[in-house]
Amino acid sequence: MKTILKLKGLTKKFGSLTAVNALSFNIQKGNVYGILGPNGSGKSTTLGMVLNVVNPTSGSFEWFDGNMTTHNALKKVGAIIESPNFYPSMSAEDNLKLVCKIKEVDSSKIDHVLDIVNLKDRKKDHFKSYSLGMKQRLAIASALLNDPEILILDEPTNGLDPQGIHQIREIIKRIAADGMTILLASHLLDEVEKVCSHVIVIRNGVKLYAGPVDELNATHGFFELKSEDKEALKQLLDTHEAIESYDEEENDLIKAILSQPYEAKALNKECFENQILLTHLVKRKETLEEQFLKLTKNQ
Numbered sequence: 437m438k439t440i441l442k443l444k445g446l447t448k449k450f451g452s453l454t455a456v457n458a459l460s461f462n463i464q465k466g467n468v469y470g471i472l473g474p475n476g477s478g479k480s481t482t483l484g485m486v487l488n489v490v491n492p493t494s495g496s497f498e499w500f501d502g503n504m505t506t507h508n509a510l511k512k513v514g515a516i517i518e519s520p521n522f523y524p525s526m527s528a529e530d531n532l533k534l535v536c537k538i539k540e541v542d543s544s545k546i547d548h549v550l551d552i553v554n555l556k557d558r559k560k561d562h563f564k565s566y567s568l569g570m571k572q573r574l575a576i577a578s579a580l581l582n583d584p585e586i587l588i589l590d591e592p593t594n595g596l597d598p599q600g601i602h603q604i605r606e607i608i609k610r611i612a613a614d615g616m617t618i619l620l621a622s623h624l625l626d627e628v629e630k631v632c633s634h635v636i637v638i639r640n641g642v643k644l645y646a647g648p649v650d651e652l653n654a655t656h657g658f659f660e661l662k663s664e665d666k667e668a669l670k671q672l673l674d675t676h677e678a679i680e681s682y683d684e685e686e687n688d689l690i691k692a693i694l695s696q697p698y699e700a701k702a703l704n705k706e707c708f709e710n711q712i713l714l715t716h717l718v719k720r721k722e723t724l725e726e727q728f729l730k731l732t733k734n735q
C-alpha cells in the first residue's frame with residue numbers, strides 16, 4: 437500500500453511545554469485517519485508541522501516517497517486548518533474561480549466539487565449569506581479543486597449544529613468512499629468512530645494508540661461476578677487460564693478481564709463444580725468510549 441505521509445519522532449516544544457512529543461505514525465493511501473485527543477493534546481500543532489506552518493523542534497516527516505520538497509508535495513494536499521475564509525460579497529462560484537486561478541487549475545471542475553458538497557444549487561449566492569456549515573462545505577469544495585491525494589481537516593464539525601455536523605460527516609464519508617485519503621483531527625470520539633477507519637489517539641502530545649478503529653475495541657470483554665463465597669471465587673479466578681486480571685468493585689462486584697474468548701456458561705459450570713454459587717454473572721464488552729477513557733486516563 438502506498439504511503440502518503442510518514443512522521444518520524446516529530447516533536448514541537450513551545451518554551452518548556454512539549455506540545456507534540458516524538459510522534460511517529462504512517463498514513464497509507466485510501467484510509468481515513470482520525471487524530472483523536474482532548475483539547476490541547478497537540479493535534480493542530482501536528483497538522484501545522486506537516487503542512488509547513490509550524491517548525492518542528494526535532495524529528496521529521498516525509499510526504500509521498502520522500503523525493504519531493506515539502507513545498508511541491510503540498511501542492512498535492514488539500515487542507516483546511518482554519519475557519520473558512522472567502523470573499524463575503526462574492527458568490528461561492530466566483531470565489532472558487534478565484535481559487536482556480538491561484539492554484540492554476542481549470543475552472544471546469546467547479547460544478548463537480550460543488551455537487552460533492554451539495555452546494556451546486558446555491559453557487560450564485562454570496563458567501564456572506566452562507567451558514568457556518570455551508571461555509572465549511574465550500575472550504576472542502578475548494579480543497580478538492582486540484583484533485584489532492586489527501587484531504588486534511590482540523591476539527592471539521594466544530595461549532596456546527598447537529599444537522600450541519602451530519603452533513604459534513606456524510607460528505608467526508610462519500611469522499612472517502614471514492615478512494616480519497618483523509619486525515620482529520622477531532623476531539624470527538626463518536627466522530628472518529630463514525631467517519632474514520634484508523635485512529636491515532638494522542639494525549640499531551642504523546643501517541644497512546646495507532647491502528648484500525650476496530651482493533652481499539654478488539655478485546656475479549658469481561659465478566660461481572662458476585663458470589664457469597666467471594667474468597668473461593670477469587671482463588672478460582674487467580675489460576676484461571678482465560679482470566680487476565682480482576683478488580684473488586686463496589687457492592688462486592690468482581691470484574692474479571694478476559695485474555696481469550698470464554699463463555700459465561702462455561703465459567704458458571706466451573707464455579708458450580710467448585711461449589712461456588714454465583715449470584716450475579718454478566719459478560720460484557722467495553723464500549724469504544726470506555727476503552728478510550730481508560731487509555732487516556734492511564735497515562
Ligand SMILES: Nc1ncnc2c1ncn2[C@@H]1O[C@H](COP(=O)(O)OP(=O)(O)OP(=O)(O)O)[C@@H](O)[C@H]1O
Nearest residue numbers: 450453455473474475476477478479480481482623
Ligand atoms: N503558538 C503557540 N505558542 C505556545 N503554545 C502553543 C502554541 N500553539 C499551541 N500551543 C500549546 O500547545 C499545546 C497543544 O496545542 P494544539 O492546539 O496543538 O492542541 P489541539 O489538540 O489541537 O487542541 P485544540 O483542539 O484545543 O486546538 C497546547 O497546550 C497549546 O496551548
